Amino acid sequence: MARIEQLRRTRKYSARRIATELAAEGITISTRTVGRHLLHLGLNRRRFIDPTGDSNRAPRRIIARWPGHMVHLDVKKTGQIPDGGGWRVHGKGSNQDRQVARTKTRGQRARYTYLHSAVDGYSRLAYTEALPDEKARTAIGFVHRARAFFARHGITHIHRIVTDNGSCYRANTFATVLRGARHQRINPYTPRHNGKVERYNRILAEEFLYAHAWTSETHRTTALAIWNIHYN
Numbered sequence: 001m002a003r004i005e006q007l008r009r010t011r012k013y014s015a016r017r018i019a020t021e022l023a024a025e026g027i028t029i030s031t032r033t034v035g036r037h038l039l040h041l042g043l044n045r046r047r048f049i050d051p052t053g054d055s056n057r058a059p060r061r062i063i064a065r066w067p068g069h070m071v072h073l074d075v076k077k078t079g080q081i082p083d084g085g086g087w088r089v090h091g092k093g094s095n096q097d098r099q100v101a102r103t104k105t106r107g108q109r110a111r112y113t114y115l116h117s118a119v120d121g122y123s124r125l126a127y128t129e130a131l132p133d134e135k136a137r138t139a140i141g142f143v144h145r146a147r148a149f150f151a152r153h154g155i156t157h158i159h160r161i162v163t164d165n166g167s168c169y170r171a172n173t174f175a176t177v178l179r180g181a182r183h184q185r186i187n188p189y190t191p192r193h194n195g196k197v198e199r200y201n202r203i204l205a206e207e208f209l210y211a212h213a214w215t216s217e218t219h220r221t222t223a224l225a226i227w228n229i230h231y232n
Helices: 002-011 015-024 031-041 095-103 134-150 172-177 189-211 217-231
Strands: 071-079 112-120 124-133 159-164 184-185
Touching: 002 015, 002 031, 002 159, 015 031, 015 124, 031 124, 112 134, 112 189, 124 134, 134 172, 134 217, 159 189, 189 217
Parallel strands: 071 159, 159 184
Antiparallel strands: 071 112, 112 124
């Protein structure tokens, strides 16, 4: 542990680099174990090394240069609204809430709606659809319709498609929608690398999903198309 602390404090190495250096010295240790030791030492964040609290890293902005240069994709999962409205409208423990609970069978899973979104990184033009799942074939169909939407607004060619590492985007069949575009998957557990669509998801939640009292899933899905026009 002393050697790990020394490499971290003096050279500011990452956990992976420390594990590599120790392996060269004949000490076999996994990257995850090094990470646990750094957490125990209180050195797991780079800003903890510097007395002033600096992160020692210069932030780099992800900038799209022209319309269609970077199109960001993401899926937001939200619970389905039962007919008559959910507990957000009637309150938990209300007659409507208990009635909905009685209609559920034992062991039945909660039902969700998946909001697939595409955001152009340059113009912030956005397109969203409410779909029943996040499977590869669903994402492929959505991208085809998103391309047609962008084309109607003058974005006829997409140069790069940025996604997270969801299973629908990692599927081999997803390559069929690229049409010459580069598919860039962000680093795992770093949603900030896809920040434009993540910020759009936040706006979607604040200004649409939780800003109105929906009486059914059909009510919300129909209103989504109108809100999408209003947002753009």
